[in-house]
Amino acid sequence: MAQGNSVLEVKNLTHVYTDSRSHVETEVIDNVSLSFQEGKFVCVLGPSGCGKTTMLNIIAGFIRPTSGSVVFEGKEVKSPSPERAMVFQDYALFPWLTVSGNIQFGLMMKNTPAKVREAKVTEYLEMMGMKGFEHKYPFELSGGMKQRVGLARALAVEPKMLLLDEPFGSLDAQTRRTMQRELFRIMAQAKKTSIFVTHSIDEALFLSDRLIVMSARPTRVLIDIELKSAKPRQRSDKEYSEVYEKVDKVITAEVSKSIE
Amino acid sequence: MSSRVRKIRENAYVMNTIGIAVFIALWWLAVEARLISPLFVASPLAVVQVLFTQTASLAQNTYITLVTLVESFLVAAAIGILAGAVTGAFDVADWVISPILDLLRSVPNVAWVPLAIIWFGIGIESQIFVSAFSAFFPIFTNTYVGFKSVRPSFIRAGYNLGASDRDVFFRIRLPASLGQVFPGLKLGIQNGMAGLIAIEFLDSTSGLGFMMGEASDFFKANIVIMDMLMIGLLGFALTMTLVLAEKRFLGWQRRTS
Ligand SMILES: Nc1ncnc2c1ncn2[C@@H]1O[C@H](COP(=O)(O)OP(=O)(O)O)[C@@H](O)[C@H]1O
Ligand SMILES: [Mg+2]
Numbered sequence: 001m002a003q004g005n006s007v008l009e010v011k012n013l014t015h016v017y018t019d020s021r022s023h024v025e026t027e028v029i030d031n032v033s034l035s036f037q038e039g040k041f042v043c044v045l046g047p048s049g050c051g052k053t054t055m056l057n058i059i060a061g062f063i064r065p066t067s068g069s070v071v072f073e074g075k076e077v078k079s080p081s082p083e084r085a086m087v088f089q090d091y092a093l094f095p096w097l098t099v100s101g102n103i104q105f106g107l108m109m110k111n112t113p114a115k116v117r118e119a120k121v122t123e124y125l126e127m128m129g130m131k132g133f134e135h136k137y138p139f140e141l142s143g144g145m146k147q148r149v150g151l152a153r154a155l156a157v158e159p160k161m162l163l164l165d166e167p168f169g170s171l172d173a174q175t176r177r178t179m180q181r182e183l184f185r186i187m188a189q190a191k192k193t194s195i196f197v198t199h200s201i202d203e204a205l206f207l208s209d210r211l212i213v214m215s216a217r218p219t220r221v222l223i224d225i226e227l228k229s230a231k232p233r234q235r236s237d238k239e240y241s242e243v244y245e246k247v248d249k250v251i252t253a254e255v256s257k258s259i260e
Numbered sequence: 261m262s263s264r265v266r267k268i269r270e271n272a273y274v275m276n277t278i279g280i281a282v283f284i285a286l287w288w289l290a291v292e293a294r295l296i297s298p299l300f301v302a303s304p305l306a307v308v309q310v311l312f313t314q315t316a317s318l319a320q321n322t323y324i325t326l327v328t329l330v331e332s333f334l335v336a337a338a339i340g341i342l343a344g345a346v347t348g349a350f351d352v353a354d355w356v357i358s359p360i361l362d363l364l365r366s367v368p369n370v371a372w373v374p375l376a377i378i379w380f381g382i383g384i385e386s387q388i389f390v391s392a393f394s395a396f397f398p399i400f401t402n403t404y405v406g407f408k409s410v411r412p413s414f415i416r417a418g419y420n421l422g423a424s425d426r427d428v429f430f431r432i433r434l435p436a437s438l439g440q441v442f443p444g445l446k447l448g449i450q451n452g453m454a455g456l457i458a459i460e461f462l463d464s465t466s467g468l469g470f471m472m473g474e475a476s477d478f479f480k481a482n483i484v485i486m487d488m489l490m491i492g493l494l495g496f497a498l499t500m501t502l503v504l505a506e507k508r509f510l511g512w513q514r515r516t517s
Contacts, residue, residue, distance in 0.1 A: 153421070
């Protein structure tokens with residue numbers, strides 16, 4: 001998949017965790033190479049525990065890979081950067097800051113003037129449909145709202161890329177559906193190059209321009225396809241059902257493999 | 261607060277008062293009926309009388325103990341929070357400092373009194389040393405644990421949003437640890453008081469500990485008990501000050517109502 005403007009390259013990525021006590025080695029990522037194109041919303045699917053979070057953490061720069069590299073805009077990733085903003089599964093909102101304080105945290109780190117920060121907070125809260133929540137604390141918010149703030153906080157630093165690690169994984173089914181629609185609307189507006197990790201095929205098919213399916217541990221790429229049909233997709237769409245069936249078969253096989 | 265919660269809370273206050281009143285009444289009766297000798301336990305009346313017969317001495321010694329305790333506490337809090345934060349946040353500091361402190365921790369606070377007196381002589385310096393030393397460990401340990409156990413995703417989120425090491429230390433680890441630091445400070449006040457009373461009692465010419473020791477030599481149980489009450493009151497007042505500060509700084513924590 002060489003066409004388009006590549007923003008991020010994952011090259012021969014391998015990762016092995018070594019337990020610090022027992023020195024037992026767990027190979028998690030096995031020689032994965034991927035290239036991410038500008039403006040695309042890419043979903044990464046894979047059985048739980050296969051190494052999706054590990055891969056995203058390496059892309060974010062939180063951990064260094066055992067071998068291989070991640071190259072972002074021509075430079076090797078060695079540490080975290082607001083250019084690749086993360087939305088965490090556990091939200092990771094700072095509980096001692098208000099909604100407003102959380103959203104403008106990244107801007108404060110850049111010494112952005114207070115006026116500009118306030119304006120950004122207003123802008124992103126409006127985008128999230130959360131006007132008037134500036135002074136609430138995270139503990140006063142529902143899960144869905146927390147993740148909206150998590151998304152706003154990531155978008156507020158105007159990253160080149162958005163990394164989302166099962167952002168709706170802790171939400172109930174109903175809220176999850178709402179958030180998927182919300183994210184679709186927001187992404188249509190924000191147009192960010194994104195990597196979205198999920199284990200829901202429906203979620204992936206609903207949102208993605210491209211779908212990558214990973215194997216059980218040590219993880220490899222099993223399927224990598226571009227979805228051509230227009231979004232938002234319906235379950236009744238031809239492409240939707242075809243891809244669903246194919247992906248479902250592969251994932252079911254992988255999950256049963258990882259259980260054995 | 262809902263009216264139901266308020267009602268339960270008011271009921272609790274009433275029960276507290278009843279509990280204390282019953283306790284004092286039983287104490288009084290026991291002494292009046294000579295179930296206990298007044299030589300060992302003075303009657304509540306005799307204890308209250310100390311307020312009038314020993315006003316100046318009581319006020320002065322209470323004041324001295326209060327000031328010494330606050331000074332010791334401030335020293336302990338400053339050093340304890342700083343050391344705890346640095347050891348909790350940086351592995352190198354942890355490896356160097358923690359073993360030494362673990363060693364020192366095993367020595368009971370009162371066992372420092374003789375050495376403190378050799379170093380500083382009898383007086384305010386040795387008192388502050390022992391009291392601050394006693395207050396230090398719970399403050400240090402709680403701060404250390406707080407800084408050490410900050411949720412990794414908070415720290416990751418910080419760096420991800422462009423925070424420097426310094427920002428992560430002050431804007432993430434510090435606020436994230438406050439919930440642990442405050443209980444440490446409260447324990448610190450209690451330990452600091454224990455250490456201070458011990459050294460005042462053993463080697464001093466002023467303070468509530470000294471006053472108690474003197475009264476004890478003359479078998480004045482009423483004065484001893486009044487001193488104990490003052491110690492309790494001081495400890496309570498200082499702890500409440502910390503509780504207020506905690507409410508002010510930790511308002512963002514999940515409230516139950
Ligand atoms: N810090 C770590 N040390 C050792 N093993 C880890 C660590 N983090 C994750 N693992 C292991 O690596 C595997 C992949 O984890 P993860 O990347 O979180 O998977 P996923 O996000 O796909 O569920 C799991 O088996 C997990 O137990
Ligand atoms: Mg994961």
